[in-house]
Amino acid sequence: MTVTTSPLPGPLWTVLSDAAQHYPDNDALIADDGRLTYSQLLDQVNITARAMLGLGLQLGEHIGVLMGNSVQWAVIWYAAASLGLVCVPFNTRFRSDELSYGLAHEDVRALFCVDRFLNKIDFVGMLEAVEPAINTELPGTHLPLLEHLVVFGQHVPTAGLGAAAFLEMGNHIPPAELAAARAHVVPDDTLLIQFTSGTTAFPKGVMLSHASMLGIAKCVAVRMGAGPQDRYFSPRPFYHVAGSTMSLLVALVHGAALITSATFDPAQALAIMEREQCTLTSGNDTMFLMMLAEPGFSGQRLSLRGGWAAASPQILHDVVEKMGAKDICNAYGLSEASPNLVFSDYREPLALRLNGSMTTHQGLEISVLDPDSGQPVPAGTPGEICARGWSLMKGYYKLPEQTAAALRDGWLHTGDLGTLSADGRLQFIGRLKDMFRVGGENVAPLEVEQVLLKHPAIELAQVIGVPDPRLGEVPAAFVTLKHGSLASSEELIAFCKARCANFKVPRYLQVVEDFESIGMTGSSKIQKNRLRDYAIAQLGLG
Structure with a gap:
């Protein structure tokens, strides 16, 4: 990767400084724990960076962040970035084993966390189980590299520092020392290690x-039409690149306000967007459906004009018509690409934006290859999406074999299925691993889901392949219905039968209340593997 091809190489500290200079009084961040203008944000970042130097943290060392979306999360990240520290954000849904692995494998030297999350998840208690030495003296025997623990909240263990004590560490650091540390940071330095799921027992750390x-934030902000006058609501978790790159940094690069919340609740999200007069937002199918189905929903109380989503045409149409986001854009990408590869443009015709047909950012290249032969497929033919260019990851941290498998001959093999038109527009079809074969025929779940979503009663549809003694696998569908709607499984199967090939028609279809209990990620995505296990158990196919 050559950093000079990025439209905004940074480093991050210079971009933040420029924003504070040009938009000092603009709101920068608004969250449950407060709000800061850009000048206030810069002040807080400087104070926090000095405290990090006071701890003895140095260029290239890794810090962990374990907390929900907050002003504090952003301040810690920006401060660390300004010193060339590498941020390792931890999923707030991680449990002890995942936390232990992440802290050890990613070589975290200092961890910044809240004592409790949402008043119910005891992070300090989890850390005690991982490294008992937090109650005596760090480093301990289980995590010998973890030397510092900074806890925001009331329950600070003996070896930890509370917020006030941490900030006092920077009192003796002169401005010249801070400036000198920042002068050594270069654009190609690792800014963040993003955990991503894979075939290994534990998540891989993507170095970005x-x-x-x-660069991706700049490209996305331009195509979204984001500017300093915008107020961008995104509940996307900051521990994911949809929250870091596609939310925090998208707002930052053009001086917009980023409004967020510690967790996604549809009623709260609508109230925040109304109160803060948000003009932009982002979400996925599930999030938008939950907001649209909220009792008393009224798009007339919103000020939305656009944003981005990874959602079906039917749902995006409702986002435009009912929420007023007429400039909404579609997006596709993955963590290994920082995370965006193709994006709509708000100036394109609505029909083009709704159908998920997107173009690459300048300097990036997309190819669709036959998964078996590795050769390019004809235009419009499904194949594996591969990409190369300046947005790709530097690799998986300390996992050379997995890095070599993903990055081959300069191309990132995404493991995703898509089509590329003759004029270079990509359409995402689904994960290759989610594809299943029915009597020798390939079925992409998204294709069947799109058919089901055309039924007026269906709110959300999810399709997976389940075992069948004759055909190997057959489709099984789970759907939620719109409020006040009724439809039988037989009716919905018949609806599919009239609209798609017989082998794609769900053999089984169940109407469910929601997908929360079946399995969703922290970013409100439905987990296909858990849904498949649920289906096999429910249908007695094990």
């Missing part, structure tokens, strides 16, 4: 540079 994350 300042140049790649800022």
